[in-house]
Amino acid sequence: MNTVQLLPYKQHVVSLLKLGLPIVVGQLGMIILGLADTVMIGHHSTDELAAAAFVNNVFNLAIIFATGFSYGLTPLIGMLQGSGNTQGIGRVFRNALVAHTALALLLTAIMYVVYCFVDQMGQPVELLPHIRPYFILQLVSLVFVMLFNSYRQFAEGLTDTRTPMWILLGGNALNIVGNYLLIYGSFGLPEWGLFGAGVSTLVSRVVMLLVFVVIVAGAPRYRAYREAIRHSRFNRNDFVQLNALGWPIALQMGMETAAFSLSAIMVGWLGSVPLAAHQIMISVSTLGFMIYYGMGAALAVRVSHFMGQRDFPNLQRAVHAGLGIIGVLAVAACLFFYLARVPIVYSFTEDPEVMAVVAVLIYSLIVYQFGDALEITFANALRGTADVKPMMWIAFFAYFVMALPVGYLCGFTFGGGVVGVWVAFPAGLFSAGFLFWLRFRYRLHKLIREEGDV
Template sequence: MNSFGKYAAQYPHLVRLGVPITVGQLGTIVLGFADTLMIGHHSLQELAAASFVTNMFTLALLFGLGFSYGLTPIIGRLYGQGKAHEIGVALKTGLAAGAVLTLALIAVMSLLLLNLSNLGQPEELLSLMRPYFIVNLVSIPFVIGFNTFKQFFDGISRTQVPMVVMLTGNLLNIIGNYLLIYGKLGMPEWGLFGAGVSTMLSRLFMCLVLVVLFFRRRTAYRTGFMQAKVGREDFVYQNKQGWPLALQMGMETAAFSLSSVMVGWIGTTALAAHQVMLTISQLGYMLYYGMAAAVAIRVSNYHGRQDYACADTTASAGFQLILLLGVAISVPVFAFRHVIGSLFTDSGDVISMVSMTIIPFVVYQFGDGMQSNYANALRGLSNVKPLVYVAFLSYFVITLPLGYFLGIYLDAGLVGIWSAFPFGLTVAGVLYWLCFRRTLHKEACLI
């Protein structure tokens, strides 16, 4: 088989696994767009308040999502070996570890809630931020539970199941937004708080559906789950896999979420434009993640079979598909950069600021795609420790300080802060690739 042929042979498998994940992520993006659109047209102040709170919770929830990712390569490797009973045991251990993480996240976010007034945000937004913050706090357990069960279904290659559940939940959320933000059909007009209530209820729904789908049939997975006792060794291993991934995703998200604090120093208009840009940027990230998650699943299957040549080919094929997605995203976004902001608000200042910030957004798509692909490839090999060090260097040492220097010190504003992202993301992508190559070589030599 020629060089292209070996990659092309992987495309159908990656697409089959990745498209349902991508479609589910698109549902999340539609939800984010709907939330931002509806809130923005209800009140500019509510849009700015939503920006800060949403980004603080994005940091916390993606931290939790990263932790749950540690379960996927464990299940994927066991699935490649045909060990269904052990998969049920792994899921139960993952839920136990996730419960501990949930308590930690609630404690941290509660502390943040108590200190909202000390974070330098506009005073007029605090009364809008607090109730929206509280209702998001209540929904954390549902998010962690859903993510854990989602990794189970993804790991056994049933990616269509969480896709359908996510799309259904997001549709219910959009309907709930319409009713509770604007007070339709006799419902109270709660504005931003109504959007939070709707989101919480949809998260509860999605979590409960996956739980029911797992337990409704007698399978070897369920038998393993019911018979298992959470052992100390398995619990420690789950945490060893989960925490580095949580820290990696947390630091990556922090590059964007903590930038919201700096943007808040600039003013309400910049904060509103920042929220619009974050909603747009999720398009690329979520699409990349769908394909990259497929790479993690396939690589973990090959890892279980000790077939490292195919693991290497899969990672390269995944990156090729992600590059195609990057072009598909960047071209229309750049072409319509002057009008995209008008979808979210009527403010001319916000629309203008968004059009300028789209330029660094387009520039960083290559680095974002590369880091997403090879971080997931490393996850598939269960070598997650390097992710922490690379993420710290790329996002805390490079991106955040550079964003402060360009945006605040040089007074380049929102565009300056966003211009730091291409540097950090590209450094992360290159270093993840190098770590993946080194891990493959090491694993192959141990056979």
């Protein structure tokens, strides 16, 4: 095995922060956009707000699945970048555009079938005139979401995390302005309400993709990759590899999301007050998740670069540094959630019954931040090494075999109510995190042994 220079932990930390902070800022921008959408639509019409909530919940799983699939591109780009294979980067990216477009069209077809049965899903009849046009606009935008993710993972794999950040922030600002103009009919434009919000979202997604295409086509930093992309052809091996990496990650993220959605259904059996408290806590928890995942994405890029260089000692150090950073962020999130719990709850509701339930759930939220941090760290470490198939089975065990049954037993069999159902979240996340850690240790030791045999 070639001797390598071990980089100090400080250098790993600085590199991860430089990569990760722009991703975190972009993720936070998406949260702000979601809140702005909710507030602006809610001020126009309660029925439209309910319709938007239904459609967005239906599409969330498709978008998360598509995003997870695109994450399979990052380790391939990162490894090729680490080994200096520019031609390979261009070839893989070109094939990724084909694979991602194919998946987007498949998801669009599936969601169109869902649209055809939307009137049989138990929604109030008065919401259907709002649901249908908004659903179609979301359907049309799926392809643009997927292609934007392709360019984003391509750029992040090359350690260019600032370009996606600025495009996301600009697209979010455009979306908010479009909402103001088209929801309320400002400056003589038509007052379209929820339909206007859908148009604004579609336009912003198209514009973000076009801006990214222009940057990759014209920016000097992408010149070498443009040449490689231009001279590349469809490659069956790359296409198969992208699918082999993309599907397990998509299924892992999809199962995690589905587990949270099924838990919400169980909470709904307990009544409107527990469900309202649950929704508040889930909204708050998204803040921590997005921050951790931003740093996790940076860790996947760093790990993939060291994989390309076959530099396993620094790969291990990068993961340790990433765990330290994400752990510190989890501690900060816990302190924030605890110290700001009263203003957080007041920003959502002043109902004393809901507030009483939230006051208890806040402790489960604090506990599972560490499970979230552990799970995200080692899921992305495995993603960086392209060892993603076991993640799918681990996710199935952690969320469907462990978390959901535990939530049902504690919530209903043992009479714990919503607090009992929430036991599922720490149970699932800690189980997944621990098993991902074990798998990463096995993967790393195997790589080191193989390198030593060369």
